[in-house]
Structures are given as C-alpha cells and as structure tokens.
Amino acid sequence: MSGLPSIELESLLEPVKTWNPKTAKDVDKFVYVDLGAIDQKCKKIVGQKEISCREAPSRARQVVKAGDVLVATVRPNLNAVAIVPEELSGATVSTGFCVLRPIPGVLDSQYLFHWVKTKLFVQSMVRQASGASYPAISDRIVLNSKIPYLEFMGQREVASVLDCADLLREKLQNSVAELDALISSTFVELFGWGQQAPVTIGDSLEAHPNGWKWELLTDVARLATGHTPDRQNEEYWGGDIPWLSLTDIRRLDLTVARETSERVTQLGIDNSSSVKLPVGTVCFSRTASIGFITVMGCEMATSQDFFNWVCGSNLEPLYLMYALFMSRSRLRLLSTGSTHKTIYFPTAEIFRVLVPPVELQKKFAQQVISIKELRELQMRRLSELDILYSSLQHRAFRGEL
Numbered sequence: 001m002s003g004l005p006s007i008e009l010e011s012l013l014e015p016v017k018t019w020n021p022k023t024a025k026d027v028d029k030f031v032y033v034d035l036g037a038i039d040q041k042c043k044k045i046v047g048q049k050e051i052s053c054r055e056a057p058s059r060a061r062q063v064v065k066a067g068d069v070l071v072a073t074v075r076p077n078l079n080a081v082a083i084v085p086e087e088l089s090g091a092t093v094s095t096g097f098c099v100l101r102p103i104p105g106v107l108d109s110q111y112l113f114h115w116v117k118t119k120l121f122v123q124s125m126v127r128q129a130s131g132a133s134y135p136a137i138s139d140r141i142v143l144n145s146k147i148p149y150l151e152f153m154g155q156r157e158v159a160s161v162l163d164c165a166d167l168l169r170e171k172l173q174n175s176v177a178e179l180d181a182l183i184s185s186t187f188v189e190l191f192g193w194g195q196q197a198p199v200t201i202g203d204s205l206e207a208h209p210n211g212w213k214w215e216l217l218t219d220v221a222r223l224a225t226g227h228t229p230d231r232q233n234e235e236y237w238g239g240d241i242p243w244l245s246l247t248d249i250r251r252l253d254l255t256v257a258r259e260t261s262e263r264v265t266q267l268g269i270d271n272s273s274s275v276k277l278p279v280g281t282v283c284f285s286r287t288a289s290i291g292f293i294t295v296m297g298c299e300m301a302t303s304q305d306f307f308n309w310v311c312g313s314n315l316e317p318l319y320l321m322y323a324l325f326m327s328r329s330r331l332r333l334l335s336t337g338s339t340h341k342t343i344y345f346p347t348a349e350i351f352r353v354l355v356p357p358v359e360l361q362k363k364f365a366q367q368v369i370s371i372k373e374l375r376e377l378q379m380r381r382l383s384e385l386d387i388l389y390s391s392l393q394h395r396a397f398r399g400e401l
Contacts, residue, residue, distance in 0.1 A: 229272040
C-alpha cells in the first residue's frame, strides 16, 4: 500500500488533559467545541461558543492546545476533522472527539491533519465503525490505527506541499462563495430598500421609493402545479420528458434546470394531471424541503410538490427566482403542519411581488448569467484542484513526493 513504514498513531502522541467544568473553582465560563462546531467541508472549527461552567454538558471534558488534531468518532464517513488554531488553545472539546496531540519533533501536526483527511484513513475508520443508525468508532480504534511515517523534517516538507495545494483550493472555494454573495448584493443594489422582502403577503405594503408597484403574483405570472403519474405503470416512466421532484430540488436550487433524476413519457402526462411547462417556468418547492427554487431550462413536468409560475411579459424568470430567494426565510414561515410542513395554494394565491421595470429585471438577469458563467468556470478549476490534491495526498503518504 505504501512505500513508507507504518507506525501506530498512539506511539507518536502525548496525553490530553481532562477536567470537569462543573466542579472547577475560580472559573465561571469556558470556550466549548461540540461536534456540531466542525465545518465538515472546510475542516475547520467554526461554531465554538462560550458557556458557563454551571451549564457545561457532560461531554465537555477535554482541554486542547494549538496544533491538536480533532477526529469526530461519530459518523466517521463524514470525516469531521479539524486542527486546533492558536486562538482556541485552552478550549474544551467534546468527548465525541478523539484528540490527537503530536509529540513535538516526532510528529508534525499538519502532516497528521492531512493524513486524517485521506480516503485511506476515512475508509479504515468506516470499516471499523459499529451501529447501523448511528455509526461510531472508539478512541481506541483511532489510536490503534497506523500512519505512514517519515522522519520529522520530511513530514514538514510533505505538509508544506499539501498546505499549498489546500490553500489554493480554499481560495477558490472562497471565490465561489463570493460570487454567490455577489448575486444577492446585486439584487439588493438594484431593487432593495429597507427590510421589506420582495415577495410577501398582505395589502398594507411599504411603498417603494421609486414608485414600483406591488402586484399579486398571480396577476403577473400563471400559477400551475404538477402531478405524479402512476408509478405502477412502466409505460409512464423512462421517457424523454424531464420530471422535477423534491429529489432534485436541493441540487438545482438557484440554477437553470435542464436535467432531472427521473423522466416521464407523453403517455404518462396524458394519463395524469401532470403537464408540460415551458422554458422559463419558475419552480418553488412547497412541501417538506420548502423554499428551494429553480428555473426550467427546457420543457419539463413536475411533481405536485411545487408552485410553478409561468412568467408574463412584465416578469423576468431570473428576477422572480431571486426575489423568492431573498424572501425565502419569511415565506417558509407561511408553512403549516406539525410533521409535514406545507405551503398551500390559497396562500400562494395571495403572494405579492415587487415589480420593477422589466428592463431593469432583464439587466439583473444578464448580470446573473455572467456571474453564473464565471462561477461555473471556477467550479471546474476547483474540481481540477481537488483531483490534484487527492493525487498529491496519495503520493505523499506513499513516500513518492
């Protein structure tokens, strides 16, 4: 597997101090890092909080230092790992983490951190996990695992190479996030004012300083829904008509949709209440996963879980999509149901939308298209960097760098 010797991890680590905040004297508060504080995507601690010793969770026990590596022992497939930064030295972390503290001069923290992010490490942990609904590993499993070992300066060199590749990925990820934020800020710059959401309900709405009107959404767009053809009839499924369902909508949120996970036949459309909707139809999920939005990039049908708006001449689809997005949190409050939240059609029929001049809406739509094209380019570059990083990881821990 590797051209490097493998050494048991525990032999390269120092012990970690523990304490009980509830019995501590002369301490009122402490910084706590729970399992939910780890951003699984960027592998960083982002959700630490200061809590009183009196309210300390029973899992708050382990005191960490800068350079410690945290490995979550629940759901190891998610690879919730992080390295403790200088500003969190002295914080307390959950016993749901296995805390790895390298012996100085023997094991480099960054080298270790890169190792616990590898597929080899993750797969090893997943194989040894127990529990079907809540898979977990013990600290002992982590400590008994082995790491490809280099002399210390070699570790530093490997870590430096991987750090550089990781930094490039992080910068590109931040660039993508900034492009996403740019669309929202552009919307606010062109159309926003005050705290009023651009899609809402009610008759007494704040007048826009530019004199733009609030219109019933059903007056400027045709409201349609969808349906699910009989799943027992094979002739209704596997055709050439894309069929949008809740399975797709999170992936397609704020995009122009051209592909769906399922397709139906014309026969399925003809023998159900489902209909083909035109290009530019704006789809808003109304049940379960409420408030996710996409615009049809080709003729499609949908399940009954959507409000579908076919825009009239005074409404630009991309403007409506982002108007709904900017109103998402408030519109979700209109859902009802204790276990299965839904926004019902009588509520959608009283949605009001701010309608700026259509020329301004089209200007916004062109800006969105340009930003999305740049984002797609950045995502391709990010994918290439991910492949490069994985290759470097693989070679590094085989001693081939």
